[in-house]
Amino acid sequence: MRISIIVPCRNEERFIGPCLDSILATHYPPHDMEVLVVDGRSDDGTREILDRYVERSPAVSVLDNPERIVSTALNRGIRAATGEVIVRLDAHAVYPAEYVPRLVSALLESGADNVGGTMKTVPAGPGPVHRAIALALAHRLAVGNAYFRIGSTRRRWVDTVPFGCYRRDVFARFGMFDEDLVRNQDDEFNHRIIRNGGRVLLLPDVVSCYYARDSLAKLSRMYFQYGYFKPVAARKLGRVMTVRQVVPSLWLLSLLLLGLAGFAWPAAHVLWLLAAAAYALAIAVSAVAAMPAYGVRCGLALAVAFPVMHVSYGLGFIVGMWDLLFKHGGHVRDPAAVPLTR
Numbered sequence: 001m002r003i004s005i006i007v008p009c010r011n012e013e014r015f016i017g018p019c020l021d022s023i024l025a026t027h028y029p030p031h032d033m034e035v036l037v038v039d040g041r042s043d044d045g046t047r048e049i050l051d052r053y054v055e056r057s058p059a060v061s062v063l064d065n066p067e068r069i070v071s072t073a074l075n076r077g078i079r080a081a082t083g084e085v086i087v088r089l090d091a092h093a094v095y096p097a098e099y100v101p102r103l104v105s106a107l108l109e110s111g112a113d114n115v116g117g118t119m120k121t122v123p124a125g126p127g128p129v130h131r132a133i134a135l136a137l138a139h140r141l142a143v144g145n146a147y148f149r150i151g152s153t154r155r156r157w158v159d160t161v162p163f164g165c166y167r168r169d170v171f172a173r174f175g176m177f178d179e180d181l182v183r184n185q186d187d188e189f190n191h192r193i194i195r196n197g198g199r200v201l202l203l204p205d206v207v208s209c210y211y212a213r214d215s216l217a218k219l220s221r222m223y224f225q226y227g228y229f230k231p232v233a234a235r236k237l238g239r240v241m242t243v244r245q246v247v248p249s250l251w252l253l254s255l256l257l258l259g260l261a262g263f264a265w266p267a268a269h270v271l272w273l274l275a276a277a278a279y280a281l282a283i284a285v286s287a288v289a290a291m292p293a294y295g296v297r298c299g300l301a302l303a304v305a306f307p308v309m310h311v312s313y314g315l316g317f318i319v320g321m322w323d324l325l326f327k328h329g330g331h332v333r334d335p336a337a338v339p340l341t342r
Contacts, residue, residue: 002032003104004083008065008073010040012091013049015211020053020060022094028101035060036077037091040068071177071185078171086166088186093119093163093210102206103165113170113198114190116161117206118148124214131294132301133219134212141286142309144244152204160190161202162210174198181233183225188233195237216305220312227316231324248314249321251279283307 005023009016016037023035037050039062053060063080065073078086085104089095099117107115121137123130136142143149148161164186174193177185190200213219230245255272262269283306291299 001085001104001108002034002083003028003085003087003100004077004081005033005035005087005089005100006074006077006081007035007037007089007091008040008070008077009037009042009046009050009091010065010068010073011042011044011046013042013045015093016046016049016091017053018094019089019091022096023089023100024057024059025097026095026100027097028104030059033059033100034082036063036080037061038063038065038073038077040065040073067179069179069182071179071181074177074185075179078168078176081168084168086168086171088164088166090163090208090210093208095208099206099208100165102203106201106203106206107165107167110201111199112201113174113193114161114164114166114200115203116148116164116200117203117208118151119162119210120207121149121212122209124211128295128297129216129301129305130212130214131298132290132305133214133216135290135294135298135302136219136305136309137212139286139306141282142306144247146244147202147204152202154204156202156204157199158202159194159200160187161200162186163208164190164200170198178233178236180236181229183229184233188236191233191237216308219305220308223309223312224316224319227313227318228320228323230317231320235324246317248310249317250314252311252314252318 007019007023012019020035020037024030026033035057037053037060039047039050041064047062050060050062054062061080063073063076065076067073074088077088085107087100087103103115103117106112119138121134123134138149138151140150146160147156147158170193174189174196178188181188193200213222227249255275258268258272258275262272283303286306287299287303290302
């Protein structure tokens, strides 16, 4: 069975080589596979690296993505694909040789509409902040019950997976990726599948290695964008996708309202202090628990990474909801307005 692997890409000079090396080393028959890298007009040397891979491997092709966002890249790749199965992979990760064959096999035998594996989040560098960011991205306190991040002990039907494997006809039945979404396009598409009677399967023992952001500033920007586009996705679906997606914004709003209410109702200040203390305690316990294995500096950085993720995401959600209700309908089509960073 012929498969098409689609890799959205923009300014991935550091990671695109190892990513493609891991894909080309797959155990899937090479004559039944094409790799379509859809590049968002990279200006960091990524395109030169891609040109070398095109020269070396007949399986690799590069498509241009002038809109520079992931959803348009995926749709361009799907339209150009010749495979009966579409595999969507990320340029910021590497994949074991059995990754693609296992996904394709599970897709065909399970009856699922989308199959994905779990992610092992690895640090982007050697420092304690790098390690702390990677730990936070796989911690329940930061990502809730996102099983593809925290892992699972068994196969399970889930609300989303990160790097999907689909039969081609899925896109005829459920539509393409939503190009209004700079972020969260995978989440929205998976929930669209489920809303229309489809199923998404997680394989716990099929694991990719995903490189975390290399600074707290980039982590904050990414999570603000995640939060910002969640209300847009919810509007399109007609409901909030999962409870975990609204918790950070509700937490921020509750602290704000309790703080304001305290001017008229002194007991609200006590409630505010209790809520803040409970949150601080949860962070402290998690940070201290990490110190024996990763060191004091990493634990302290982890104590910062958690609120960076929560506050950035919560603020993004609130701003996105405001824009959706009162400004331009939540459509941010210009990537320059929502800069994507690595």
